[in-house]
Amino acid sequence: xxxxxxxxxxxxxxxxxxxxxxxxxxxxxxxxxxxxxxxxxxxxxxxxxxxxxxxxxxxxxxxxxxxxxxxxxxxxxxxxxxxxxxxxxxxxxxxxxxxxxxxxxxxxxxxxxxxxxxxxxxxxxxxxxxxxxxxxxxxxxxxxxxxxxxxxxxxxxxxxxxxxxxxxxxxxxxxxxxxxxxxxxxxxxxxxxxxxxxxxxxxxxxxxxxxxxxxxxxxxxxxxxxxxxxxxxxxxxxxxxxxxxxxxxxxxxxxxxxxxxxxxxxxxxxxxxxxxxxxxxxxxxxxxxxxxxxxxxxxxxxxxxxxxxxxxxxxxxxxxxxxxxxxxxxxxxxxxxxxxxxxxxxxxxxxxxxxxxxxxxxxxxxxxxxxxxxxxxxxxxxxxxxxxxxxxxxxxxxxxxxxxxxxxxxxxxxxxxxxxxxxxxxxxxxxxxxxxxxxxxxxxxxxxxxxxxxxxxxxxxxxxxxxxxxxxxxxxxxxxxxxxxxxxxxxxxxxxxxxxxxxxxxxxxxxxxxxxxxxxxxxxxxxxxxxxxxxxxxxxxxxxxxxxxxxxxxxxx
Numbered sequence: 037x038x039x040x041x042x043x044x045x046x047x048x049x050x051x052x053x054x055x056x057x058x059x060x061x062x063x064x065x066x067x068x069x070x071x072x073x074x075x076x077x078x079x080x081x082x083x084x085x086x087x088x089x090x091x092x093x094x095x096x097x098x099x100x101x102x103x104x105x106x107x108x109x110x111x112x113x114x115x116x117x118x119x120x121x122x123x124x125x126x127x128x129x130x131x132x133x134x135x136x137x138x139x140x141x142x143x144x145x146x147x148x149x150x151x152x153x154x155x156x157x158x159x160x161x162x163x164x165x166x167x168x169x170x171x172x173x174x175x176x177x178x179x180x181x182x183x184x185x186x187x188x189x190x191x192x193x194x195x196x197x198x199x200x201x202x203x204x205x206x207x208x209x210x211x212x213x214x215x216x217x218x219x220x221x222x223x224x225x226x227x228x229x230x231x232x233x234x235x236x237x238x239x240x241x242x243x244x245x246x247x248x249x250x251x252x253x254x255x256x257x258x259x260x261x262x263x264x265x266x267x268x269x270x271x272x273x274x275x276x277x278x279x280x281x282x283x284x285x286x287x288x289x290x291x292x293x294x295x296x297x298x299x300x301x302x303x304x305x306x307x308x309x310x311x312x313x314x315x316x317x318x319x320x321x322x323x324x325x326x327x328x329x330x331x332x333x334x335x336x337x338x339x340x341x342x343x344x345x346x347x348x349x350x351x352x353x354x355x356x357x358x359x360x361x362x363x364x365x366x367x368x369x370x371x372x373x374x375x376x377x378x379x380x381x382x383x384x385x386x387x388x389x390x391x392x393x394x395x396x397x398x399x400x401x402x403x404x405x406x407x408x409x410x411x412x413x414x415x416x417x418x419x420x421x422x423x424x425x426x427x428x429x430x431x432x433x434x435x436x437x438x439x440x441x442x443x444x445x446x447x448x449x450x451x452x453x454x455x456x457x458x459x460x461x462x463x464x465x466x467x468x469x470x471x472x473x474x475x476x477x478x479x480x481x482x483x484x485x486x487x488x489x490x491x492x493x494x495x496x497x498x499x500x501x502x503x504x505x506x507x508x509x510x511x512x513x514x515x516x517x518x519x520x521x522x523x524x525x526x527x528x529x530x531x532x533x534x535x536x537x538x539x540x541x542x543x544x545x546x547x548x549x550x551x552x553x554x555x556x557x558x559x560x561x562x563x564x565x566x567x568x569x570x571x572x573x574x575x576x577x578x579x580x581x582x583x584x585x586x587x588x589x590x591x592x593x
Contacts, residue, residue: 037208038257042233042264042312045257046071049231050196052081057147057194057222059230060088062215062405062420063265064114064282066200067312068233069093073100074306086194088143088218089114089481092290093267095123096306098133099298105134107192109143112478113294115287115418117590118381123294125476137167137467137512139484140404141438142189144218146172148435150191150225159187160443161488164514166467167480196256197222197230200265201249202272202279204234205241208252213273214431215406220249229256233264236277244275261312263324269331269422281330281422283323333423339415343587351579353498353524354592356541358387359578360571361452361496361522365391368450368494368519369399376402378442378486380453382591384496385419387522388452390581402441402449404482406433417586438482443489451490453483453513455497455521457505460534460560462515464495465508480512487513499523499557506560526554527571528562536563542573 077100085103089110097103111124127133139161149157162168172190204210210232223230237260267283293301309315379388389412400409403419409429442449456477457465469475521528528535540550555562586592
């Protein structure tokens with residue numbers, strides 16, 4: 037292990053042709069990733085990038101011509117809303133970059149398989165989805181005589197891993213605090229080892245040995261890089277380092293640049309930034325102090341003051357769908373006694389948050405990042421909000437949440453998911469619009485794992501023939517566990533293998549007119565239950581419960 041500068045650590049240990057694994061954890065970015073792009077820009081190293089979620093900043097690898105192949109679960113924008121990104125769309129649709137889609141759990145399991153030196157690992161995800169066609173996935177007959185099928189994933193072995201951590205010692209031992217998302221299997225699996233950036237190097241980590249996650253012999257180099265996780269945040273509780281929150285404005289500016297002049301943005305924040313000192317100078321001390329303040333779990337109060345809830349704005353279609361979804365989540369909790377609700381991104385997570393609150397009781401919110409028993413904060417609609425980390429009952433990783441708490445025999449779980457497209461069988465597509473010329477969306481994230489493994493799922497989406505389609509040409513998440521679909525025009529429920537119209541919201545038009553509106557907004561011949569329920573009108577106090585989390589109505593508008 038070597039203690040090196042950031043530039044030397046990257047230059048010495050990443051080679052052309054490598055499979056590079058960028059470890060995200062709760063940080064979601066590293067200074068080493070930026071330095072990698074700066075050093076190799078335009079040199080065509082031909083990397084395979086193994087990155088759980090690319091986010092807007094992942095566009096640097098594409099714009100610089102650095103990758104030929106990507107293995108991932110999500111390629112899109114995380115802020116200010118979850119949207120497709122044109123850089124990824126152009127690269128994948130043109131074939132300039134080959135992409136292999138996985139779910140969060142199976143991505144992690146492939147790295148774990150490699151780290152453990154195993155030829156395969158069992159998974160409960162992917163069956164019934166288009167990702168089951170991946171070469172590194174197979175189903176086999178169980179050898180134990182019960183007639184069941186077993187899903188297997190093959191190992192994924194990077195040549196080198198890059199990660200950011202709060203602290204390391206001078207020998208190269210690395211300590212991290214959860215939540216850890218895909219975990220550190222890639223750092224253990226990498227053929228040569230990992231390059232680690234840290235906010236602080238200390239002489240001795242033995243007092244924090246319980247938080248040491250990577251021993252020195254797996255570390256190629258350590259570089260001390262303050263704020264090396266920016267624009268991601270770092271949670272360093274109980275460690276000799278400082279925490280700081282995510283810089284949402286920076287992420288959002290990167291997203292905006294990907295639609296205008298990304299080359300200029302890349303020059304300003306990557307190519308013309310030779311050192312971390314220069315990078316921090318450009319950010320400015322005031323901004324850095326503000327980011328430190330965002331790690332305070334009570335800092336949401338400033339956002340509440342800055343973004344008051346509009347109590348007079350008319351109720352939108354998304355708000356109607358979300359309220360109906362929240363009601364359904366609360367009702368299903370009451371019916372099943374669910375231990376956990378895992379929410380997808382955007383409107384689905386707002387509906388889940390409110391539904392769990394309305395249900396009361398002991399049901400816990402959980403998130404694929406590795407959160408269990410967390411309480412969302414006002415004025416922050418994002419599921420990976422660092423402010424909730426200190427108060428969460430458990431900080432773990434995706435393997436424990438998606439591989440055990442969701443789908444495990446000891447937990448009754450409900451998934452609350454969104455859908456770009458959904459077909460008559462409940463199959464969800466968030467990857468590619470094949471009938472529309474192959475337009476790329478974003479990918480699975482943890483959606484496939486939740487849909488595959490939760491006891492049941494509630495889907496929240498808008499009605500429309502572009503969303504509710506006859507069949508999904510690409511199945512991101514199988515529909516077998518989708519029980520209910522809540523839209524702005526009506527609620528669909530499963531009848532055997534198909535979704536039927538079961539209820540419509542209260543309205544001024546006669547019931548039959550509202551039923552017809554929902555039928556007309558569906559892309560298949562929608563069956564209608566004999567006695568369609570007329571739901572209570574969506575009330576403003578219900579809507580305000582949603583707006584309290586999303587006062588800017590980033591998702592609700």
